[in-house]
Amino acid sequence: MTRHKKRLFGRSGLGVIAIGLPAAMFLLLSLGTPDFFSARNIANVNSQITALLIVALGQLIVALIGGIDISVGSVISLTSVVLASLSASVAVPVALILAALVGLGNGLGVAVFGVHPLIMTLASMIFVQGFALLIMSAAGGTVPPLLIALAKTNIAGLPAGFFWCVSALAIVAVLLHKTAFGLRLFAIGANAQSAALSGVGVRAPRLACYMLCSLAGAIAGVYLTGRIASGDPTMGEPFGLNSVTAIALGGVQLSGGVGSVIGVVLGTITLGLISNGMNLVGVSPFFSAALTGLLLLGAVSLQRRKAIGI
């Protein structure tokens, strides 16, 4: 019975890289750049990270079942233009319903009609982006003041984004690690057929995952729109792929079944620190993008070194 040492992190995908990378980055930046700890910079990093974290949590849910959702960025943009063009009382519900519909479409395509998730969500990414530009072709509009307050007010000295993050984390952590739904996602992601033989329905949870991911996009969209206090039809563009990068850095396996909320936090922080840190040191953003690509490849390879033999 003692032969098996209990795996510290089980199916979380957390390893030395996922934990060490953000820690090392943090250390380097705090030693190397005096501006890093300034209040303005921390606030800046925080607002960038908040939206990415919320989206990445949605992406995590989809990745656990072996899927991917690159349309989530377009959902952010759609949410933004809806919020900036409808009256305050209906804007948020309409945005959430639209997001749920996008997720429903993705889920139906993937889980029922068997379209590859990359193609399905690529198609809806293009469609939803076009739809957002139809509603509002350039940034502008007025955002309900309540949303601005929700995204910008500091409470007890802590920025609003902090509370958005904590709530999102708490909800997703309980969902994944404490509910039967969450356990079944891990099971489906590892081997859908075996899960089905164990009497677990496969279709409905898959569909739900895509809807939850789109909803995460909508919530990130609400936060970002409140934050910049205007609508922007291309606001979400980088988030689709950045969220995938963030979860991959956090040890989530895109083949399904392995990942954790903590990993997503670490991956998101890593990605946020890369762009912010490079910015502070004065490195060209293009160079920092190139470096991010290399880092992603390196980190993922090292996490899977048993599989690739290094």
Add this chain to the structure above:
Amino acid sequence: MTAFAPNDPAADAACVIAFRDITKRFGAITALSGVSFAGYRGTVHAITGENGAGKSTLMKLLAGVFTPESGEILLGGKAVRFGGALGARAAGIATVFQELTLLPNLTVAENLFLGREPRRFGLIDGRAMRERAQAVLDRVGIALDADVICGDLVIAEQHLVEIAKGAVADADIVIYDEPTAALDGPGVEKLARLIAQQKQDGKLIFYISHRLDEIFRLCDTTTILKDGKHVTTRPTRELTRDDLVSLMVGRELGHLFPRRNPRPRRQDPALSVSDFTAERGRPPVSFAVLRGEIVGLAGLEGHGQREILRAVAGLIAADGGRAQKYDASGKVTPLSPAVVATARAGLGLIPEDRKLEGLYQPLSIAQNIALGMLRRAPMASRARIDQDRIRALMGEMNIRARDASQIVASLSGGNQQKVMIGRWLASGVDVLLVEEPTRGVDVGAKAEIYRLLREFADHGGAVLITSSELTEHIGLCDRILVVHDGALVAELAGEDADEETIMRHALMGRPAAAAVS
């Protein structure tokens, strides 16, 4: 006897399940036809028969994995129809599948309770789940921690956990599908104890197996299936081993098979295998296939004949020993464990699963065959395809198609198999390794495929086959090597062999083999 074949078993209170006239087809193949029998509370009921007799199909109907074309399943006297595994589960039927269904990223406890997690306030009650899982493991006598991730367990331990699934399920009927295939001695003992306990609790246990020892030791009742038909359901104590064997076999050979040649005069081998271990833990085997000869590796599923053939083909890396190929002049080429290398050395593999491993379904007949002509061509060379040769081959093999450009996916199973053979004929290999030569092939095409293989041998080629159909070995092969638990236990001349003898060796292994040779 009456207790086992009453007129209306469903009216009997002890009858838990009754099959009535069950028929199940897969495409053109009838897996089960008109099967009727009943199972009773508090009994262990063996389902046995040859490979492909329909044992697993029948149990998958009961487990809700398949639905029957016609006939009905009566559960406690009422006809039921399950919408999938979930429905069968809910009706109190649990299955321990032959293949591992454990999820490697879940703990033992999570695997055991997946789909029926204990809840508290809507959330999973992790502690209750662990405690209940640990209790089940202890009860079955499995020394494992319920908190261990299943991916960290060795295969034998995983199979034990799989069996524990049968103990967790709060089911009236528990199906064990070839449960001992991967268990060691102590594992089998644990299973035997668990089954005895479940029997005492008044459950009905279906035990699918072709291991005679276990059937006679564990089972009260035995149902024998043959070719998808019900042969008999009897108390096991009324049966002897010999009865079992002779009830499982017995089939007409028909006129499907081409005439054998007299034994080849030249005794030069085309392929020889010595001290060859296809898989770790199996005994080493040695044999040779001569030019002009068709040799069959016969045995029950899971006894390693398939692995031997695949290791020779280079599809799986052998654990030890040597395989050598001899060309017509006697030059020796050692075979390395790589398919490309064995194909270049002159071995052609015709895999069991044509769709997945053999043919390019969306490509044409010509393209599929032409691939063989390019066997030794360097990658950067121009592909020179001899269209006349392809047309000639199609004619010789009697491939029924519009023309050479027809897509392979649109051909019947028999014609697809001919294309597969055609590829190797075009490539000029002189040894064919054929898995299940006529799986999914209609009767007419069967005869033609046998003829093609025989002609290949007559022209100096050598053929090694595996087949789950005994008649195929008897009708087609010059020599039959019987495999039991990975060892060659008997060598029979094809013309003298009969199903019963092969089956006896395949089921009982060594002792009987010694008596024959």
